[in-house]
Amino acid sequence: MDFDNPLQKQLPWRWQEGDLTVTRSNAWSGPGCHEGCGVLIYTDKEGKMVKVEGDPENPFNQGRLCVRCLALPEVTYHPDRLLYPQKRVGERGEDKWERVSWEEAYDTIVTKFNAYKAEFGPQSVVFNQGTGRDVTWANGRLCYGFGSPNSSDFQSGMACYLPRLSSLYATTGSFLVADCSQHFPDRYDEPSWTRPECIVIWGCNPIISNADGFLGHWIVDCMKLGSKLIVIDPRLTWLAAKADIWLQIRPGTDAAMALAWLDVIINEKLYDEDFVEMWTLGFDELAGRVAEYPVEKMAEITWVPQEKIEAAARLYATSKPAAIQWGLAIDMTKESLPAGQAITALWSITGNVDIPGGMVTVALPYGADIWGGDWGYSHLSPEAKAVRIGLDKYPLLQWGLPLAQADEIVEAMLTDDPYPIKAIWLVGSNALACMGADPEKLMKALNRMEFVVNIDLFKTPTAVACADLLLPVLTYPEKNGLRAVWYHIGNINKAIEPVGEGKSDAQLAIELGHIFNPDLVPWETVEEYFDAVLEGTEMTFEEMRDAGAVLYTDFEYKKYEKGYERGDGELGFNTPSGRIELYSTAYERSGLDPLPYFEEPTESPFSTPEMYEEYPIVLTSGARHWASFHSEHRQIHRLRAMRPDPIVEIHPETAAKYGVGEGDWIWIENHRGRVQRKVQLTTILDPRVINADHGWWYPEKEPAAPSLYGMWDVNFNKLIPWDPGRSGFGANYKSLLCKIYKVNQGEEAQSWLP
């Protein structure tokens, strides 16, 4: 093996530090998040984990770690961990379980799944997951190995990253990320890299959310190097407070904002004419469409003054390179695809594509289908592919990621239309309390199923309400595995013996996949699978482990000028026209508007003025907090202490108007339902907007129904409908209307104080 490889620094993976053994690993979750930060896991003589530290040798996080991974030992050794397989013995919701062996669990799954396959076809079993972490890649193998085309999540419009990815894939043939030097082992010292002149933080708070393989504090690194900031956010975040320009946008109007910027940039000719001419398709059509969204009009819609929008658009367009770090808010509008398309047009017409400090196109390192990829889908029979749920209604699903459409899955579960769904494999997902819209509808759908297998670290409200079989998985220090992101691959190295009988997500999926389909899943052990996936690196799992923290790929800029974007080696982009399609032929072929547009949120001051009279406050949600990853970590003492209650942020003027004060418990109500939150007064919001936490449940409360861990009083999803955008992507999770009033004394959801 070549250890002069500049893409990988040779480092030991295990060593002794005094009495403690140190194991180098990558924190691919759970617990944790998408990031997979480099970690050093310290164990004592008895093999017990005593602490975890950030790995200073890992260029991704350079030793830093957030509080969630710092709390790892408390998660792994938590008394509530699921430790062995259990089957339900009472009714669903009664929380009565009996321990079973893995043998019995596998037998039950194989017997039942095969019976449904024989009677109703493999499509009658749906393999869903929570947010994409170290479950996705092996889960795909299991689903497609079984022969079902139906793998997705239980989130209306799959409204998390997938809309942006689909929009990018359809219009650019690639994926793009803001370039903060993350492709290089020597990071900010890399000579070919330049810091962005300007970074736009659009609809996210990356220093806390750390989403999608982008470590938010890289923004801070770039600020120190002199990058200017524009922040688009309804809340004054720390980054917004430091920004050169903060646009306090009305939730759900991101597409209007992007179109307004385009209007300014096109009118003032601030775009990169050469790039537009050489590498894009449909600029004139785009300009024609943009003219329908003049900045003065968009100022009214977005609630941001026209001069500020213009100043931001000018600062962005006259800074080069400029990067846009976009977030979940783009996905969580119903018409998310045109929103993503408009933002993509911004960086495209300004020529910020694949240049240092701009937006760089990314691929799967060494072709390993871990972070993304095929996961065996291409091996499905044409008949199986044809019945993927949602494909007929949403033809765009044919291109890009092979997802089944989530809202349509739920409909099919409820109606047997287009065909019966009999069983659900649900891994790493507390859908009722976290990503799912209307939880009553989802629960009804799940409870129409004959067989639900739930796989998780902890028992959740979703498990108690709906599962028939509960399988335990391992936390990352307990398992071997692989972690890949756009930039590199690394090992997850086992540091301790599992505390129970759990298996890793990958092991579970591969063992079962092998039983169902030894052709597609030929590996008998998960280690063989790892070696196979690593083929492109010419290393085995063990060699990779011996070689260092992570293995980078050779990265080059301007790949479109070198013929590296397309499979056929031609110059340009991997689209039918070979150009970035500002006018999207893929959308057109799918019966969608080929140009970007803005549509009001379904319920808003402008689209439903009568409803706004009854529900006179704009309601947003989903902002993250340091202490938790979505609905995870609520039982982890030291993290829960940072945020013991579900919070709603309210401007003091608004609070006074409705007679509520700091620390009060209030109901937030719309025409679908109501949910409790505890008031935190703050001036970071427009008085017309309030912001509520998501993903709440109370692990310390009664698990059995109707309580379901006290979920119903605090489950924000009760306010959200299953209602996706025209493309099948996007949903209004973050832009609703509501009214607020105090909770009667004695009826507060208040639970547990650390």
Added chain:
Amino acid sequence: MSEYGLLIDYKYCTGCLSCDFACNQEHGFPLGQSGIKVAQFGPWEIDTDKYEYLFVPALTELCTLCSQRVEKGKQPACVQHCQSLVMTYGRIEDLAKQMVGKPKHVLYSR
């Protein structure tokens, strides 16, 4: 008094509390106690479109400057885990020199 101290560029402190947690874990302090705690100021508007939103870490009586880690050639736990990479451990004399001409830095001795 130790010759060593911590220099913190609090302009870029994001209030992530990794320093607090890392210290608490390293030294096994009771929940909520740490050698370093972070105070928040703001957010409030100072002037049109100018905001105060500041986090300033302070060392408590519990801070030992991680003498045992430093002896092994490691960084103090808070310094290593700081998400904004704003903390520097060193000789107070050197740190004071480093601080000259830099806005929003604070130097702690123990």
